[in-house]
Amino acid sequence: MNKIDVCLSPDLMHLYPVTDKIVVVADILRATSCMTAGIAHGVAGIRPFADLEKCRAMKHCGYFIAGERNGQKVDGFDLGNSPYDYKQQHLxxxxxxxxxxxxxxxxxxxKNAKMVVIGAFLNKQALADFLMEKNMDTLILCAGWKGKFNLEDTLFAGAMVEALQGRYHPSCDAPIAARTLYLEAKKDLSAYLSDSSHxxxxxxxxxxxxxxxxxxxNRLDCVPVLKDGEIVKLN
Amino acid sequence: MNKIDVCLSPDLMHLYPVTDKIVVVADILRATSCMTAGIAHGVAGIRPFADLEKCRAMKHCGYFIAGERNGQKVDGFDLGNSPYDYKQQHLxxxxxxxxxxxxxxxxxxxKNAKMVVIGAFLNKQALADFLMEKNMDTLILCAGWKGKFNLEDTLFAGAMVEALQGRYHPSCDAPIAARTLYLEAKKDLSAYLSDSSHxxxxxxxxxxxxxxxxxxxNRLDCVPVLKDGEIVKLN
Known part of the structure; x- marks a missing residue:
């Protein structure tokens, strides 16, 4: 049976070899939810930049530029980090x-993964169906908050582990813990998260x-995938 | 109100400034449980070494030497990593x-913390009483497994957060998640942990x-504390 693992923070990625794995990146509030919403809405491609100035420079290449730091829209950028920004008609x-x-x-x-896909609660089932079809060892990477663990990304990881139960085997303790947290919180995710720091x-x-x-x-039936450095809709 | 935080892996410690905090170190299976058992039993002091050969050399200074790698006793050492090893009469x-x-x-x-204490389920309440008396911001450091998250240390962290509820406020998401996991698992810790990797x-x-x-x-009423590089009983 294929294995599913969860990396609770980007600062722990050095512990997870991924060259032969699919990595599902999750930043539920709000980056990967925005990306999923945008691609499902018909945006052609979304190119991610860790560096703010490199992102800003893409304005000259005909890109709309979207930027957030500490939860707030970056001055001079076209879009902030709201999923509603990504659903505008002109995009x-x-x-x-x-x-x-x-x-x-x-x-x-x-970036060293065999394949990188974008995960969110919005496309959870579409992603689970895709992973069951792919049948490859998978790592869910929680984006966290500045290197620290966060709840919403971990709950999403738990939701994926639960959706793949019986088809993928947890390869360590993190997927077991994430699933327990999700099963405990799923009755009312919003209420459970109301105390969370983010x-x-x-x-x-x-x-x-x-x-x-x-x-x-499961509001969106879409699997965004990273291809040549840009997030696009899976063919 | 003082704050309580949880660091889920030693590989995330760079994110947690601790110079003004108490750090509770937890390696439930089995290092900190052994240390707590030993100190409660009457061992005068336990000096930890990250390096195996430095530890071995202490044999020449009149120390008994205890060592484990990958769960097994190190060849030529006096003690392994069983709490029963630490409770021998001659120690x-x-x-x-x-x-x-x-x-x-x-x-x-x-080592940069204001104070380092040793935590285990065995001395949970003694530790909670001590922290309530100290009234200082506290970080629980889960030793994990080779940098990765593990369940048993996180459950202990959650047990501490629960024991300090109302007196210490969670400063981030990790203590909230740890507490949820503990409340879910505490009916039967052993059964919940039976699937865990360690x-x-x-x-x-x-x-x-x-x-x-x-x-x-709460089997042992003892707070082991790090003093001049050696774990001793709190005066």
């Missing part, structure tokens, strides 16, 4: 360059609408 | 030098008696 068929506090760094740290942080920024959107399971 | 009043796969490295990584590893070494011993809560 259909266009390309976006994006940099965020945690999510784009997590993608950068996954949700508190986002509430101060008045973006509860975004949080509600990002915590919806 | 009362004596000193032990110890090196283990994860626990001693975690202690090494805590328990599986130890079962292959036939040391289930050690596991049963290490998972007992």
């Amino acid at each position: 259909i068929g266009k390309n976006i360059a994006v940099t965020t506090t945690n999510g784009t760094l997590a993608i950068e740290k996954s 949700v508190q942080r986002l509430k101060r920024l008045n973006i509860e609408k975004d949080i509600t959107y990002c915590l919806q399971e | 009362i009043g004596k000193n032990i030098a110890v090196t283990t796969t994860n626990g001693t490295l975690a202690i090494e990584k805590s 328990v599986q590893r130890l079962k292959r070494l036939n040391i289930e008696k050690d596991i049963t011993y290490c998972l007992q809560e």
Whole structure:
């Protein structure tokens, strides 16, 4: 049986060899939820940058630029880090360059993987179906918050482990813990997360609408995949 | 209110400034359980070494030497990593030098803390009482397994967060998650842990008696503390 593992922080990625694995990157609030929403909406491609200035420079290459630092939109950028920003009509068929506090760094740290896909509660089942079809060892990388563990990404990892139960075997303790947390929290994810540090942080920024959107399971039937450095819809 | 945080792996310690904090080091299976058992039993002092050869050299300084690598006793050492090894009659009043796969490295990584204490399920309540008296920001460091998250240390961290509930406030997501896991697992810690990677590893070494011993809560009324590089009984 294939194995599923969970890396709880990008700062632990050195412990996980991934050259023969699929890596699912998760930054639920909000980078990978935004990417999933954008690709499902019809955005042609989303190019992630860990570096803010490199992202900004893509404006000259015809890209719309999206940027967030510490939860807030970067000055002079076209889009912030709200999934609603990614669903604007004029972005259909266009390309976006994006940099965020945690999510784009997590993608950068996954670059040695056999394949990198983008995960969110929004496309959980589509992703589970895809992984069952692929049948390859898989690592879920939680983007966390500046290297630290966070709850929402871990709950998503647990949701994936649960969705793959019986088809993928947990290869370590982290997937077991993530699944227990998800089973405990799933009755009301929003309520369970209300004490979490990042949700508190986002509430101060008045973006509860975004949080509600990002915590919806299986709303989008889409698997965004990293191809030549850009996130595109899986063919 | 004072804050309590949990560092899920020694490889994440760079994210946690500890110069003004108490660090509780936990390597439940089995290093910190052994240390707690030894100090409660009357061992005068236990000096941890991350390096195996430095530990071995202490034999010439009148120390008994205790060593484990990958769960097994090191050749030529006096003691392995079983709490029962530490409770032998002839060790009362004596000193032990110890090196283990994860626990001693975690202690090494805590050396900048205001104070380092040794935690285990065995002395959970004694430790909680001590922390409530001290009234200082506290970090629980889970020793993990070679840098990776593990369940038993995280469950202990959750037990401490629960014991300090109302007196210490979780400063991030990790203590919230650890507490949820503990509350879910505490009905039968042993059953919950039976699937965990380290328990599986130890079962292959036939040391289930050690596991049963290490998972007992509040059996010992003792707070081992690091003083001048040696773990001793708190005065």
